[in-house]
Amino acid sequence: MRFGPLSHPQMSSPRGLHYRACAGPEPCVLFQKGICMNEPNAIELVACIGLDWADRRHVICLQATGCPEAESLQLEQKPDALHEWIAQQRVRFQGGKVGIAIEQTRGAVIHALMMYDFLELYPINPKALARFREAFRVSGAKDDPSDAELLMDMLRLHRNRLRAWLPDTVETRRLQILAEYRRKLVNNRIRHTNRITSLLKMYFPQALDWAGELGTMQSCDFLQKWPTLTAIQQTRPAQLRKFYLDHHSRNLALIEERLAQIRTARSLTDDPAIVETLSLAVQAEAAQLRPVIEWIPRYDHIIAQQFALHPEHELFESFPGAGPVYAPRLLIALGTDRSRWASSADLQSHSGIAPVTEQSGNSCWVHRRLACSNFIRQTFHEFAAQSIQWSSWARAYYDQMRDRGLRHPAAVRALAFKWIRIIYRCWKDRQPYQEEIHLKALRDKRSPLAGKLD
Structure with missing residues (x-):
């Protein structure tokens, strides 16, 4: 976790990241001060x-x-x-x-x-x-x-x-550790599937179609049973058909199509030095991927149980698209101490969603904030992307940003910037989010989005 809105003048902004779309009337960069010794309630350190x-x-x-x-x-x-x-x-x-x-x-x-x-x-x-x-x-x-x-x-x-560090409640810290480690498991799953994809492309590319979606138990079983084209072509069709059915593959037409492809397939290379070594590497990656796949649902179950016991779960469940993954992560990002964030801009800076503005003379440069918690930034970014499917104003705002020429990541980031203001106000007031109230506020203010909602 990073502390304070730090920036560096040599940090470059990737092409296509339109951060000016995030800019608003609130300042993007705040310097968070802790206990001031001039305050009457400040406790002097011995x-x-x-x-x-x-x-x-x-x-x-x-x-x-x-x-x-x-x-x-x-x-x-x-x-x-x-x-x-x-x-x-x-x-x-x-x-x-x-x-x-x-x-x-x-x-x-x-x-x-x-x-x-x-x-x-x-x-x-x-x-x-x-x-x-x-x-x-x-x-x-x-x-x-x-x-x-x-x-x-x-x-x-x-x-x-x-700024002095004060630990949050036991329930919140427990959720934080669980959610962060779950994300590490997901990253490990992605890492192993990427390695498997790269290895298969070098000697057995057909397996990418026949094994099913990588990152599932079916693909792990397939690759450990048949790591080479020769191995699978020596297997009886009835055994292959049973394998797919046992792994809940009910598309019979797809199964028969795969069996036909297996019979007539030609290998990319017959070099034993390549096939034997890379097939061992694929089996090793599949063996490491299996326990990761098993543990992610277990973590999901434990997180859901702990989140349901948290006194503020209803507040964060109310945000459209949050679901069982992002609702606990939003709770972790804000915490339970209402004095932690002085304003929504404070939270926007800490999360990394707000850009950094550097100004010198007549030049002004707006770029991505790098000194922040990747986990928190990822939380708001991915939640905003999910909300597009569940919130009418979020869809309208995203479409508006796309119409202005922003690419998908920049448009989602701009939407996350808006969402943080809303989430912060609901959190500060301890009131669950209600879509109807927000839509009414947009119409009352004659927001350009209101016309797209009718």
Whole structure:
């Protein structure tokens, strides 16, 4: 997860990405400030800590409030050592608030630190630390002790510009971990099917038609039974027919067509060095793909159960096209803390849907936002694409963007920009979305979309 709307002047925008269509009256880039020390309700930290974590040992730089000197130490990456050190700090500072700056938003160290109420965690974007380091070390020198000191200085000197991390509810965090890992399984399925496609094209392209849709159990069974053209041509037609029927392929005409093609097919190559090695690779990929296919429905079932138990599931189920996949992901994106997002523009920037505007003199450049959570950006983008089938105004707006010359991805992105404003207002008011109310608002405002809805 990325923190803050960061941009880089050398980031290029791919051709055809019309981000100006997303522009609106609200600013696209917001700088999120955390607790300001000048606010009356701000809690003063009794100590600032910079923690540079690693797999084997952690480097810590600590400076107590009012103390001119900083302390440095190292801890082994062991739960007992970390918890013992935290307990010592609780006793030392008598339970006062201790701030910790760390280059991590999730992982072993964060999981351990979030258990303690007297610790206030400040995740630092690695890019922000790198820029901070370059400001004082133009040589590019880097080591763990100096990074820990820089993290501590960022917190001690610029706390008013940092945002404290507060964990969401247990139900929401559980859904987040489940949904994110499900997406990783889907990505693995895509990765394996792409590899299988590439391998088959090099020696057995007919299998792409005969095995059925890749990414299914039928295709895995087919490729593990018959990884070569010779193997399948030596199989009796009755056995092949039974295979398709056992895998719920009920199109008898298609089955007979495939059997006829198998009888008369010619191999792309007979070179044993190619056929034998690539067929083994296909079988290996199919074997790895099988458990991924099995686990995705299991995750879907668990996510559906957990989402149904979440107190805010009805709100996110109300958005057209959200369904069992995107409704939990929208909930994860917004969370349950209503003070988390100051405005819809804040959420648009964090999600990466809002573009970055760079202006210098008479030149203005609008380009894609790269410093964001890919999972969150993907959530809003894919939900917007789904909503086109279920929402009349979403279809009208998408068609309007296409008529203006935008390609499909840019039109969907512009629609997602609009959806975030609506989702944010429903979330802020704790009111489920109602299509009729939104359509009435469009007509009352005499929106150009209203004419396309009649």
